[in-house]
Amino acid sequence: MSALDIGIRNDASKIWLFDYDLTLYGEEERFVLNSLDHRIAEFVQKTVGGTFDRATEIRKDYLVRFGTTLAGLMAMNGTQPDDFFDFIHEPEYLIYPKVAPEKLSLLQSLKGRRYVFTNGRGDWSRAGMAHMQIDSAIEDVFDLRMMNWEGKPHASAYEKMEKWLVSHGLLAPKTSDKSQIVLLEDSLRNLEPAHERGWTTVLVNPNIQAPAWVDFHIPHLLNLREKLIESSD
Ligand SMILES: [Mg+2]
Structure with a gap:
């Protein structure tokens, strides 16, 4: 500085x-992001199969390796971005600030x-x-x-x-x-x-x-x- x-x-x-x-x-409302992350893991599970815990691991791994989970899904699984966002942004599963x-x-x-x-x-x-x-x-x-x-x-x-x-x-x-x-x-x-x-x-x-x-x-x-x-x- x-x-x-x-x-x-x-x-x-x-x-x-x-x-x-x-x-x-902010951090004090991390539950907002957690609600989205939960939904992202459900999308990963729907896409790659397996357990929810395994899907959560893949979500985090893609985030680290590709910058976002979506970038990983696009590169590794051929995901279309709008299919991903339409699924994860379903309001009934989400919490807002x-x-x-x-x-x-x-x-x-x-x-x-x-x-x-x-x-x-x-x-x-x-x-x-x-x-x-x-x-x-x-x-x-x-x-x-x-x-x-x-x-x-x-x-x-x-x-x-x-x-x-x-x-x-x-x-x-x-x-x-x-x-x-x-x-x-x-x-x-x-x-x-x-x-x-x-x-x-x-x-x-x-x-x-x-x-x-x-x-x-x-x-x-x-x-x-x-x-x-x-x-x-
Ligand atoms: Mg941020």
């Missing part, structure tokens, strides 16, 4: 990118643009944000479909995100200074490529130590407030 970087200027040039799972809702008025006011206070940048299909984060009642503060969701199903931490995901920002007139083409893009993420693995591209990185995670290259480290989303330097522009 640079000694000069005491905070993030909250100004109109900023492009705030939020990971969804375990970032917009609770209403979060403090998060809404924090997000509304951020100048510039605000998007979700997620390795899920957009309907999952959109439903979750609707439950949290923060959806009005997020302009759009850049989801796995928009990354052509190859998500973070693959370089192509960040390249596509930048291209999308350029195409919307939010990022200057071929700019060398991309520090206006601020990525908030619970996953260090997903933050690292952002750091390498010159984005500002915010690790949102109460359980791990931040390496020196991380620009800011906060335990929970709401702690972002303490890192903001208010600006008149």
Whole structure:
């Protein structure tokens, strides 16, 4: 962390990118992700057969080896992404984060643009944000479909995100200074490529130590407030 970087200027040039799972809702609501993971393991079991415990092992193994369980299923089992997401996003099997008025006011206070940048299909984060009642503060969701199903931490995901920002007139083409893009993420693995591209990185995670290259480290989303330097522009 640079000694000069005491905070993030909250100004109109900023492009705030939020990971969804375990970032917009935190560790204290891990049961939300657990409900999805359970459903993912059921999909794996349906696809490869065997016991639920074995399917859970495969789910975790694919996550480590391929970045996401879906990437493993696509590479190893020929899974079609929409079949996977249609199955795992069945609302009756899922738990959503609770209403979060403090998060809404924090997000509304951020100048510039605000998007979700997620390795899920957009309907999952959109439903979750609707439950949290923060959806009005997020302009759009850049989801796995928009990354052509190859998500973070693959370089192509960040390249596509930048291209999308350029195409919307939010990022200057071929700019060398991309520090206006601020990525908030619970996953260090997903933050690292952002750091390498010159984005500002915010690790949102109460359980791990931040390496020196991380620009800011906060335990929970709401702690972002303490890192903001208010600006008149
Ligand atoms: Mg996450």
